[in-house]
Amino acid sequence: MRVLLCPDKFGGSLSAPDVAAAVADGWREVAGGDDLLVRPLADGGPGFLDVLADALDARRVPVPTVDPYGRPVTAEILITADGSGYLESAQACGLHLLTLAERDPKSTTSYGLGLLVAAAVEQGARQVVIGLGGSATNDAGAGMLTALGVTPLDEAGRALPYGGAALAAVTALDGAPRLRDVRLVAATDVDNPLLGLHGASNVFGPQKGADRVDVLLLDAALERFAGVLERDLPGCPTGLGALPGGGAAGGLGAAVLALGGRCESGIGLVSRAVRLDAALDTVDLVITGEGSFDHQSLRGKVVTGVAGAARDRGVPCVLLAGRVSTGRREAAVAGVTEAYSLVEYFGGEERGGVEAALGRPVEGLRALGARLARQWSR
Structure with missing residues (x-):
């Protein structure tokens, strides 16, 4: 049989x-x-990289990065012979990296994921596929963007603190993404938008420690940030807050879309591999x-x-x-x-x-x- x-x-x-x-x-x-x-x-969440490592002709590259509170952790990226890089958001900003008491999507950051993307770029990848899922963050990828050279600023021109709540004060962006024309792909089977009743904050925020007041605060903060991204980031699509997949992993999908990337079915990608x-x-x-x-x-x-x-x-x-x-x-x-x-x-x-x-x-x-x-x- x-x-x-x-x-x-x-x-x-x-x-x-x-x-x-x-x-x-x-x-x-x-x-x-x-x-x-x-x-x-796997569908893009935790375990995405382990499954692909067995299926692809790729080399594993260990990368020092940070967790959702900036503490050192070591993650991996996969680099294939054809110039594709694969990484897993949960290795840098996963919920499993925090204790129950530490869960607070108002202050957790995706900065560590940005370090992984930058490492894949430095390794010569021409396309970077990011498995999204299992995140402890709700910052619409603001931390990731900061690590890639795009810093959110407040009205006084100061860099904002990390975390989704701080985005309520965002008014502008500083810098440009250091991606060297690398294409980004978000691997996820979540089609939620960034904003609204079915958005990142409302649907996934409570799993990450947000109460009802936090959810409302975070949704408003992400709405403000989406507006700034549309206005100030070249190539960002209009209507960012409503695009399918933008709400994946606390809004990391929206950040990928804002950088000119696309969302793709995680299970579809893995199934082909x-x-x-x-x-x-x-x-x-x-x-x-x-x-x-x-x-x-x-x-x-x-x-x-x-x-x-x-x-x-x-x-x-x-x-x-x-x-x-x-x-x-x-x-x-x-x-x-x-x-x-x-x-x-x-x-x-x-x-x-x-x-x-x-x-x-x-x-x-x-x-x-x-x-x-x-x-x-x-």
């Missing part, structure tokens, strides 16, 4: 390659003669997965994209998740044949299943991989 393993990460628990490896180990314990194709996936379509055409079963299979999963996430592609080919698709809250009917419409939960495997919520799923995910995924082999292998 030929089986395709193509999960997303289990957020806060396992990377996509680790998920795939655990399921593969369990399957091989039962059906070692089957042919397993391992193609971990790992040649997912070719693999789907040759298999008898698809196994995908993610940390939580819920209503958000049905809105264009990795797993539903995989399940839909499998359904279109008449191939069954089994989904493994830490938690499953999507109904059977909704899952079936999306193309999911069966769905299994680590929480339920470990006894359910009332018997400590949540703690076990978070603490022993590899054990659970191996066991589920073995169970699937017994059910599906010929």
